[in-house]
Amino acid sequence: MTSFDHTKYRAFEPVAIENRTWPDQEITSAPIWSSVDLRDGNQALVEPMTVEQKKQFFALLVDVGFKEIEVGFPAASQLDFDFVRWLIEENQVPDDVYIQVLTQARPELIERTYESLKGAKKAIVHVYNSTSKTQREQVFRLGKDGIKEIAVKGAQCVKEHAAKHPETEWVFQYSPESFTGTETDFAIEVVDAVIDVWQPTPDNKAIINLPATVEVATPNRFADQIEYFCRNVKQRDSMIISLHTHNDRGCGVAAAELGLMAGADRIEGTLLGNGERTGNMDVVTMAMNMYSQGIDPELALGDMDRIISVVQACTLLQVHPRHPYAGELVFTAFSGSHQDAIKKCLANQTDDKPWDVAYLPIDPRDVGRSYQEVIRVNSQSGKGGVAYTLEQEYGLALPRWLQVEFSPIVQQFAEQDGGVVNAESMKGLFESRFMTGDKPYQLGKYDHAKDDVDTVHAELNSDSGVINITGTGNGALSAFSEALGKHFGMRVDIIQYQEHALTVGSDSQAIAYVQANIDGDRFNGVAIDSDIVSASVQALMATVNQKILQNTDANVA
Structure with missing residues (x-):
């Protein structure tokens, strides 16, 4: 037997559900969002947030548009208690925002929780106890009746303390912790008992939060659990069904989405997915997924760089460059074929058309990014990326034939340098290769006369002196x-x-861009001038200079 032994694990036992409906449902509107960054996210940090960091983070959550924000576990932490008091006493909570606090279903903790909330305008008291088979048998060593009794007594205590403070608009929330590891019928039994205590109504609902405290199965199995729960729990019309998924299997967002399709109303999560183990459900990703389908997520995520900045400063965790929608590189293409497709699609995209750009599920501008960040050039890039960068940064609209000539030069440079070729380096390569109209010969004075034919008289300056040349042709460029x-x-x-x-x-x-065949060899020249004719003849001069230098090198060899 090796240490890597799959036989010690058991497959998740799915809930038995017939005629499930969630696979045919569509998400058409945003759920109620609840941020748990300041509680669940905070407890997962190596260095928990200071009060000042919590203040900064709370301000961000309000600006983003959360109407329900879990601000801490005040009965378990003096820092959390003080932060809740600061929010209330300093009138930091907008009138339309509920602050939410967490407490275990223990009388002394519930009492302390209400002390922290004195004077609050609106508050959600979130009480929980673990109901899973594993916790019952190995941690608490209680039977089902004992676990249910804890939940009921906690619910009674929550209700009694709320009655002492009628000035506050109270909402009660209960979580059967480790819901996914709990027999679904037993979870329903516990919740029904809690609801019997609280007696919510369709006009005054209780929140029932169903946490995937540990993600134990594929998202479709979680959706089955949610639909089965919603079908069989009593007083469903008097509940807001909330989901709190984790990311142990890497499917936290998918599980939340399918759970919403299965009948849930509310989603708890954190900005950018910070949380215990592999993290909480990522609100940014789920909300932006909706946005990409034409659904208003009802969260303001347009200033993604600010969101990232605050989250990183408060959590001391870096956002991965490939993080969905938020990472530095998520809208960036290095592949030549991808770059070419993006460039062509962007050229066709107008504001009056639905977004339809290859490789870009959303418009980067919607989250505060620019098109300059979309295409970056390295050794894997092609002509499309090179052309796009020069046009965006310097206005150089390279013709296709020049793109073909220049992109291998950039690629070779990237291979030698081993990284991304920035726009400045690319422009330097371009100028040194094609804007060669000054060495060894540089155009001086010239005269263009037009009669039956065009005649050009020009001076060429070099280290050896001035040369006078004359030519005729059909146009100034032909004559030169x-x-x-x-x-x-x-x-x-x-x-x-x-x-x-x-x-x-x-x-x-x-x-002006010129390609010339000089004695059987092709050369490309480019020149910039206030006069287009002058630019064109200088560009042609650049091609001849390249040929002269080539011949000189050959003779030296």
């Missing part, structure tokens, strides 16, 4: 190519030409 060819003893044929404006206004500049 003939002048260069005659003087240097070359055949210069222009194959490709493209131009566009770089800027607008009185001081606008233009860029």
Whole structure:
């Protein structure tokens, strides 16, 4: 027997449910959201949040739009108690926000919990006890009746203390902790007993929270449990069914989504998924999943960088660069084919069309990101990414034939450098390779005359002095190519030409791209000038310079 032995584990025993309906349901609206960052998320930190960090985090949760925020376990922590008092005494809780506090179903803890809440306008008292078979048998060593009695006495105590403070709008919440590890019929029995104590109504509902304290099965099995519970519990119309999933199997979001389809009304989770072990359900991911399907998540997640900044500062945990919707690289394409597809789709996308861009499930701008972050160039990238970067950063709309020529140069540089090629480095490579109109020859004065044919008289400056050349042709560029060819003893044929404006206004500049076949070899030249004709002849000069340097190198060799 090896240490890696699957036979010591047992498969989850699913709930027996017939004619399940949840697979045919669709999520069409946002649930009630409850943040547990300040309680469940906080207790999972190596270094729990300070009061100041909690204040900062609470402000973020309010700004994001949570109307129910679990702010701590005041009966178990003096720091939590003091924070709850600060929220109330300093009037930090908006009128439409419920603060929620957690307590075990123990009288002395419930009493202390209510002390922390004195003067609150709206509060949810969340009481729990564990009901799972494992906990009953191995931790508490109690039978089912003993576990149910704990829940009932806790519910009675919660109700009695609330009656002493009628100035507060109270909502009661009960969790059969480790619901997924509890026989579903027994969980229903316990909840029915709690509801019998509280006597909620359709107009004054109680929250019944069903936690996957540990995720023990596939999400569809969890959905079966939720649908079975909703079908069989008494007074379903007087309950808000809440889910609190964890991520032990990596399916916390999926389980919450399917649970919502199975009849739940409310979701507890944390921003970006911090929580015990592998984490709590990630509210950002679930909410953005809805958003990507055209559903208003009723949370303001447009400033993702602020959310990340506050969460990281308060939890001291870094957000993974591939974290859904929030990570630094989630909208970034390195693959050449992906970059090309994104570039083409973005060119077709307009504000009056539904979002439909390859590889991008949402518009990065919706979460405060820019298109410059979408495409990054490394050794795996292709011409689309290179072209996109130069156009976005510098306005250089490279023609396709020049993209084909330039992308291998960038790729080779990336392979040697071993990382991402930033826009500045890319521009430097581009200029050194194609904007070569100054060495060894640079265009000086030139005159373009147009009659039956175009005639160009030009001066070329070099380290050896000034050279005068003349040529004729159909257009200035053709005439200049003939002048260069005659003087240097070359055949210069222009194959490709493209131009566009770089800027607008009185001081606008233009860029010209030229590809020329010079004695059987192809060269590409680029030049920028305030005059488009001047830019085009300088770009052609750049191609001839490249040929001259090539011949010089060959002769030296």
